[in-house]
Ligand SMILES: Nc1nc2c(ncn2[C@@H]2O[C@H](COP(=O)(O)OP(=O)(O)OP(=O)(O)O)[C@@H](O)[C@H]2O)c(=O)[nH]1
């Protein structure tokens with residue numbers, strides 16, 4: 001284990017078909033971190049799987065069970081709060097589908113650990129020459145649109161708000177940002193970045209991933225994409241209200 005206590009939160013909702021325990025063990029080893037599996041009210045056997053993983057590999061895995069499905073944002077928030085309350089100084093989140101390779105997530109953790117000035121390191125899916133970013137055109141362009149509007153909402157340029165691989169440093173800003181539930185279910189990454197900035201955090205860095213691939217079995221369909229759009233409007237309104245000094 002690294003000298004810097006580190007936890008990677010993995011939100012899991014009905015992931016019995018995709019949750020790869022050996023790969024997550026590799027991640028824990030490579031990132032010198034504990035992996036906190038947050039079971040988001042699963043009904044498909046994920047609960048048994050995560051419990052067994054934590055029992056068999058208690059030196060690397062923990063499990064947090066939410067009583068009912070709360071959505072990815074709340075699962076991540078609860079997991080990150082539990083991690084920092086348990087002493088983690090570096091805390092990240094990572095999608096259970098392994099769309100980001102474990103070695104890439106471990107690299108993001110290393111980048112944050114190596115530079116005390118950094119508060120957040122975000123994986124970014126940029127299709128650069130020599131990188132393998134395998135994403136359908138539809139998802140790519142929807143993602144570009146979402147990120148462009150998000151950048152306007154946040155008032156700073158972010159290339160990829162939605163990548164499910166991000167790492168943060170504990171501090172007053174992070175604790176403030178995680179204190180209350182996000183108002184949006186799908187745009188919570190944007191809301192988290194906005195809250196951190198409002199709490200005075202700086203030191204954000206996007207790191208282009210060298211590999212990323214779309215993994216089948218996503219539960220995010222067209223309806224969710226539409227809700228994410230409405231969520232952004234909500235986040236934008238909440239940020240304006242904050243600037244005007246109203247709750
Ligand atoms: N969709 C969904 N995911 C959840 C929920 N709660 C936790 N998760 C976790 O969030 C992560 C992302 O889920 P995916 O279905 O891959 O969705 P995504 O990566 O945002 O979208 P894709 O780009 O379509 O893969 C996984 O680790 C899920 O298990 C929930 O209520 N709904």
Ligand SMILES: [Mg+2]
Pocket residue numbers: 095097099164215218
């Ligand atoms: Mg995914």
